[in-house]
Amino acid sequence: MKRLKPSAFFLFAILVVLSCKKESNSPPSPEPIPTPATQADIAAVDNKIVAFMTSYNIPGASLAVTRNGKLVYRKGFGVADQATAEKVTPDHRFRLASVSKTYTGVAMMKLVQEGKLSLDAKVFGAGNLLGTEYGTPPYNANLTNMTVRHLLQNVSGSWGAITGGDVIDQNPTYTNTQFFNWLLNNRPNPSAPGSVYDYSNVNFWIAGRIIEKVSGKTYINYIKEDLLAPIGVTQTDMAGKTEADRKPGEVKYYGQGTDANYVYNIAFPRRDADGGLMTTATELLKFVCAFDGFTTRPDILNASSIAALTTGSSVFPSYGCGIGIWSAENLLYNYGSLPGTRTGFMRHNNGMNVALLLNSRVNPASETAFVQGMQNLLLDLVKTSSYPWQDINQF
Template identity: 70%
Template structure:
């Protein structure tokens, strides 16, 4: 589908689809009919989507704890011409990691877990649940904090590649038995940053072991329910398993065969969640450290969540730290999905969810940076006339 088609498409219906006016805002309530569209914001979203062939998007913006702008753009389903509304749910991909980090710190706050507890071996949270003892010394020294900061020392691109999608029919038990037995940890934990989805799937098992609940039930009941979140769930693996109000995902180029070939729900804690842009932003506001809305973590545990490791200052416990821009953030990317949020020190927060991405096997950098710049503009540009409304 070429850019000319998308340009015509957006011209035809851009202002016809849904803003928040008299629509469900994705959190179970009807948004007030008081939002006025900001043409500059809408035009920038339309131009971005047209440039990169993105069928649909959902945007939410908050200012000082108030939801000041929510809007759907484009199509949730191109076959039926269903338009995106703020009620539509999108896969979050790696933005799920921030939920996992917050869930672990919630258990720490409840006195049920120590962030520096060992994961494996005698006295470890997972003890000898996975793999075959005796374990090597590096594996025995991995802590829960190491998992969340991606400094466990293994299982990422720098140490032989991330194997999260290999053997997709394996259960957690089979997967981790295989990984631990065949991929011994080559580095001392805490000395090497190596971004790994395996770290977070393991953290999900820590959550289950300590809480006695499934990962998704802990997220729903202990992380989201306290902030009246009702839309967060595990995404559908196939088109037939699509959940209520979940969008259709569209792969570009080499991505196309893999859009509905992702190992959900096995990838729950690293990239399996879905939600609305509004509910994602509600979650971000619950870990923002501002006094405008109650946080789910106290100051001690919020500091732990947002403190990077000594070896990599740009990543804390499932959340990125961009000190030069005064931003906390996270991005997610899977075939058919690109997502992100930002929280700025000035009190602005933004969530942006897409149902497609540029094929990473091509030069995706212009797309990635364009989305990043768009989000930065939304939290930093003081010329936007955000209304004094709260649609949370």
């Protein structure tokens, strides 16, 4: 065997080393970048939304659907502004109306969970949450026996249709303090707390004042900074009273019949905690996913807090603390309604959540079929297993 000369051997060794060095310094081959999943339209869903809107002359709507914690569908329908023909997108914001009550209920549960509040704390009277700060003492026994839980479950015995009337819109020029003084001095409490269910916006307005007292922040700042910011919800805000008060990305609202006179004449910002929030359908569902009790996304409430939120009173088990309980359908829900607004969400035990926001509602004189139709539409979306929801997450 012929041996290499020393000079040839060293030259060969150097070439091998350089070759190895060059190979080791070469950048690795780039991994292929996965193509982002894009949402495909689902005609069976879209057609039902459009048919509902057409039946009731609804200009615009926004839909969001989650499945097992993933945002699998989000879509706008119709127009946000009839004058300009601006189309609704999934990022348009809508007034929530009474869906705001769910935010108030969850905010209260968060304060309870943090040890800053008790659901059984009494609200009025010396040494209680709001003390004798409002109205003219002495208070009657029905008022001094009222608790936070009574307010949130709408069993305060006061300020509902059958317990003295819901007066949330009266004296709209009053400040919150003036309105509170007027309320306690002029609207008695006819029923014992816990004795009767009577839906009341005033109950949740008072709950908002308790949030302010306990947190040291305005209601809207507590909702935005303490409740929603930690879960990445940033587009929720207070609704404005006039058309000029519309926020960026907010739709216009359209009243039908007598509603047309009141679309931009609602008592905002007073009506903050009972019906004053606005957001997108997507952000509404991100919020719902944060207390839905499923393990697919982190919850902001623990199991005991969620249980308290979703437990009704003995006189009306179907309404928890700002949220409806529909045991026969295995779901939680809430609806909202104001002139120019109709909203709703459902959370089903099967892992489906859905939100639908509209920028109109029918004239209240013919509202029954409309309300039932929207409820049936939401039920269909959470219960129908044949819809081809994609395995994507658009949160």
